[in-house]
Amino acid sequence: MIAMMAVGAPTTLVHLSKVDLVIIAFYFLLVLAIGFYLKRFAKTGEDFFLAGREMTAWVAGLAFVSANLGSLELLGWAGSAYQYGILAAHWYWIGAIPAMVFLGVVMMPFYYISKTHSVPGYLQLRYGSEASALSAVTFAIMTILMSGVNMYAMAVVMKVVLGWDINFSIWVSSLTVGIYVAAGGLFSAIFNEVLQFFLIWFGALLIPILGMVETGGWHGMVARIHQNFPGQDFTHMWGPMRSFADNPMGIHWTGIVFGLGAVQAMGYWTTDFLVVQRVLSARDIRSAKMAPIIGSFFKMAVPLIVILPGLLARAVLPMHLFPASGLEAGQHSYNEVLPLMLARYCGPGLLGLGITALVAGFMAGMAGNVSAFATVWTYDIYRPFIRKAAPDQHYVSMGRWCTLIGLIVSIGTAYLVMNFASIMDYVQALFGFFIAPLFGTVLLGMLWKRVTRAAGFWGLLAGTLSSVGMFTLMKLDHHWVSVFALSPRAQGLAQDMYQALWSCVTCVVVTVLVTLLTKPKPDHELKGLVYALTEVVHEEHTRWFHRPVVWGAAALLVLVVLQIIFW
Amino acid sequence: MSERHHIIPIWFFVGLLLLVYGFLILVSGLAEWSHPPATVLANLHAPVWWGGLLVVLGLVYCVKYYPRRES
Numbered sequence: 001m002i003a004m005m006a007v008g009a010p011t012t013l014v015h016l017s018k019v020d021l022v023i024i025a026f027y028f029l030l031v032l033a034i035g036f037y038l039k040r041f042a043k044t045g046e047d048f049f050l051a052g053r054e055m056t057a058w059v060a061g062l063a064f065v066s067a068n069l070g071s072l073e074l075l076g077w078a079g080s081a082y083q084y085g086i087l088a089a090h091w092y093w094i095g096a097i098p099a100m101v102f103l104g105v106v107m108m109p110f111y112y113i114s115k116t117h118s119v120p121g122y123l124q125l126r127y128g129s130e131a132s133a134l135s136a137v138t139f140a141i142m143t144i145l146m147s148g149v150n151m152y153a154m155a156v157v158m159k160v161v162l163g164w165d166i167n168f169s170i171w172v173s174s175l176t177v178g179i180y181v182a183a184g185g186l187f188s189a190i191f192n193e194v195l196q197f198f199l200i201w202f203g204a205l206l207i208p209i210l211g212m213v214e215t216g217g218w219h220g221m222v223a224r225i226h227q228n229f230p231g232q233d234f235t236h237m238w239g240p241m242r243s244f245a246d247n248p249m250g251i252h253w254t255g256i257v258f259g260l261g262a263v264q265a266m267g268y269w270t271t272d273f274l275v276v277q278r279v280l281s282a283r284d285i286r287s288a289k290m291a292p293i294i295g296s297f298f299k300m301a302v303p304l305i306v307i308l309p310g311l312l313a314r315a316v317l318p319m320h321l322f323p324a325s326g327l328e329a330g331q332h333s334y335n336e337v338l339p340l341m342l343a344r345y346c347g348p349g350l351l352g353l354g355i356t357a358l359v360a361g362f363m364a365g366m367a368g369n370v371s372a373f374a375t376v377w378t379y380d381i382y383r384p385f386i387r388k389a390a391p392d393q394h395y396v397s398m399g400r401w402c403t404l405i406g407l408i409v410s411i412g413t414a415y416l417v418m419n420f421a422s423i424m425d426y427v428q429a430l431f432g433f434f435i436a437p438l439f440g441t442v443l444l445g446m447l448w449k450r451v452t453r454a455a456g457f458w459g460l461l462a463g464t465l466s467s468v469g470m471f472t473l474m475k476l477d478h479h480w481v482s483v484f485a486l487s488p489r490a491q492g493l494a495q496d497m498y499q500a501l502w503s504c505v506t507c508v509v510v511t512v513l514v515t516l517l518t519k520p521k522p523d524h525e526l527k528g529l530v531y532a533l534t535e536v537v538h539e540e541h542t543r544w545f546h547r548p549v550v551w552g553a554a555a556l557l558v559l560v561v562l563q564i565i566f567w
Numbered sequence: 568m569s570e571r572h573h574i575i576p577i578w579f580f581v582g583l584l585l586l587v588y589g590f591l592i593l594v595s596g597l598a599e600w601s602h603p604p605a606t607v608l609a610n611l612h613a614p615v616w617w618g619g620l621l622v623v624l625g626l627v628y629c630v631k632y633y634p635r636r637e638s
Contacts, residue, residue, distance in 0.1 A: 019595045027584075030580070030584060037575070191580065194577050194581065195581060198581050198585065199584070202585070202617075345607055346606060347603065347609065349595035349596060349614045350613060350614050353592060
């Protein structure tokens, strides 16, 4: 193993010493040991798929944020920060915080009180099997494909940064994840996500600290960026979005506020089961409501270790970085900005910690995907459609096998992508097709008791198909970018925002129209599922500083202050 | 963390990880004190104080959350 990891190739970005390798090896040993230790506790379905529903708000909250904080997320957004400047921070602030607070304060009570095990499970209770099956099947397929795409992308990064063999990276990390998730289920996944959270922070925080020392603080960094890239604005968040032409992303503020903040972020953070599953593991409803709000404070701080290094790279790196496509020999891509900064400041030991943080992020992301896949497959596809009334132990076994089978399919996807690289873009786009309409379907179902079974299904289907249609048209003919994204200058991220917005609007319109034409469910079938028929626990008798709504408001206040500071 | 299962708290594992990593990084930083690596700001000896910080935090977590038998 060490021989495979030994890095001496002159083309790699960094070179690991013995102490770095020991640090990486210790991480692998520890996660496997934790997996084997937790196996004895994952005996029932609720243990294996929902970690016994006994996590504290802090553990569930850190796992909630951490499941999203994969290494590709870190590398990709650090690269985006280099490319687009501080505009990329919108995906961590307005593109996350309001949605997390909304999940905690408004939506979590319905998920929790209904005792659902998954988001498709909620759709099953609220609408019936059609909407649930559509959501479950698309989620299961997309999750596993995404896992494979991420697996391949990470293996490529490891090859570029460290010179590791691609096959070695894919198999060793996948087998490790497979063993510990199949053993301990969601217990293992959550434990390792919390470990990863600490690793990422302690592995990456030195970059902004030393970067600020080198540049002489924020103003020194901004001055250097202006000196290196005159006439370009990389350090303001809202000012450059008055028109599509004023910023490198080609986006208008309406795209960020309505497309990202109101739809895509809401869709991801409140209905993507990969993250919602972590909150469902909370031990009581107050913990379930607090978990995403605790997570929101940490999410707000992530730009410190992701966006700031990207900006610092503009100020201190002696070379310019370029898009990954069309790189010439000796050039580096945007996505290599974090490893480049790591190599700039970190010697033996610290380098191992930083690389372990990236590997841990990758493995935790994969564990999140396979644990969510195993739950949705077992509870939302296998149990309702294949074998209805089996003993609990049977479903636990199915979950364990699903974890391993899911990983094997992911590995297959990784090799498929290796041979047909263009598939990667399409798989990533596919995942986005389902999130925005799903938010419309879930939210309408929670807030309006009149919405009917047929409306839930047809609204979701129409929203998804409209998203696919817009994506296809924009790829085939650039003229459609002006139509859907409101400007021919709109780049990929800007197109995604408007596509999400219109697909959600389509879903809502179709849902409302079909609702008005069809017969609603009787009230007694909707108790605990919709706002008007659910007795939500009130917190008048709780001290103010224990109330989720107070902390949610505090998170939103900090968000507003940050927007003003970096306007 | 768990009332039903009596699982060793996750915070103990976090402490163990920080302690081991802190120790390795601190020792590595001390060993290279007189001949630091060719990184920017190597004169600040980041591995020494960062490793020291990890050791302290790791110790705090390990001691506070050390798994004790239920009486």
